[in-house]
Amino acid sequence: MAKLTLCSDWLDVCSGCHMSLLDIDEVLVALLDSVQLLSTPITDLKHPPEEGADIGILTGAVSNDHQEAVAKRMRERVKILISMGDCSVFGGICAMRNFFDAEQVLQYAYTETDSTAPGQQVPRSPEIAKLYPKVRPLRDVVKVDYYIPGCPPSANTIAYVLTELVAGREPKWTDELLRYG
Ligand code: SF4
Numbered sequence: 001m002a003k004l005t006l007c008s009d010w011l012d013v014c015s016g017c018h019m020s021l022l023d024i025d026e027v028l029v030a031l032l033d034s035v036q037l038l039s040t041p042i043t044d045l046k047h048p049p050e051e052g053a054d055i056g057i058l059t060g061a062v063s064n065d066h067q068e069a070v071a072k073r074m075r076e077r078v079k080i081l082i083s084m085g086d087c088s089v090f091g092g093i094c095a096m097r098n099f100f101d102a103e104q105v106l107q108y109a110y111t112e113t114d115s116t117a118p119g120q121q122v123p124r125s126p127e128i129a130k131l132y133p134k135v136r137p138l139r140d141v142v143k144v145d146y147y148i149p150g151c152p153p154s155a156n157t158i159a160y161v162l163t164e165l166v167a168g169r170e171p172k173w174t175d176e177l178l179r180y181g
Contacts, residue, residue: 009074011067028159056082060085098134
C-alpha cells in the first residue's frame with residue numbers, strides 16, 4: 001500500500017510545536033512505516049512539493065505577508081490541513097502583540113530594549129516580510145481541517161491524531177487529550 005505523504009511548515013512560532021512533534025519518539029518511527037515525510041523545517045526539503053501531499057501540518061500564527069503565503073501554499077498543496085499549537089489555533093502567545101500598534105512593537109523590539117545597540121534602526125526593505133497590524137490564527141487565512149491545541153500540544157496528542165488519520169479514522173477528543181501540564 002502506498003504511504004501517505006506528510007509536509008509541515010511553521011509560521012510565527014517559537015518552534016516548540018515542532019519539537020513536540022519530534023518528541024513522539026517511537027511512534028514517529030512506527031508512523032514512518034505508513035507515512036513518508038516530504039518536507040519540514042527540519043529536513044532538506046522545506047516546502048511541500050508542487051505535486052502535493054496528503055497531510056499538511058502548520059504551526060504558528062499568521063503575522064506577516066510571508067507567513068500568509070506559506071499558509072496558502074500549504075493549503076493549496078495538501079488534502080488535509082492540521083492547525084497545530086495554540087499560536088496556530090487561536091493566535092496564542094504571538095497574539096499578545098495585538099494589544100499594541102504594530103509600528104510601536106517594531107520600534108520597541110529594534111530600538112528600545114535593554115540589549116539594543118546604540119543607533120539601531122528598524123530595518124526597512126521590500127525584501128523583509130511586511131508585519132501585519134494584527135496577528136491572526138491560521139483559520140482566518142485558510143480552511144483548516146483539524147486542530148491540535150496546546151502550547152505545545154503533548155507528544156501523545158500529536159501521535160494520537162496522526163495515528164488515527166493514517167488509519168483512516170476520525171480523531172476524537174477526550175478530556176485526557178485536552179489536559180495540559
Ligand atoms: S503554541 Fe507554544 S510551543 Fe507552539 S509555537 Fe506557539 S508558543 Fe511555541
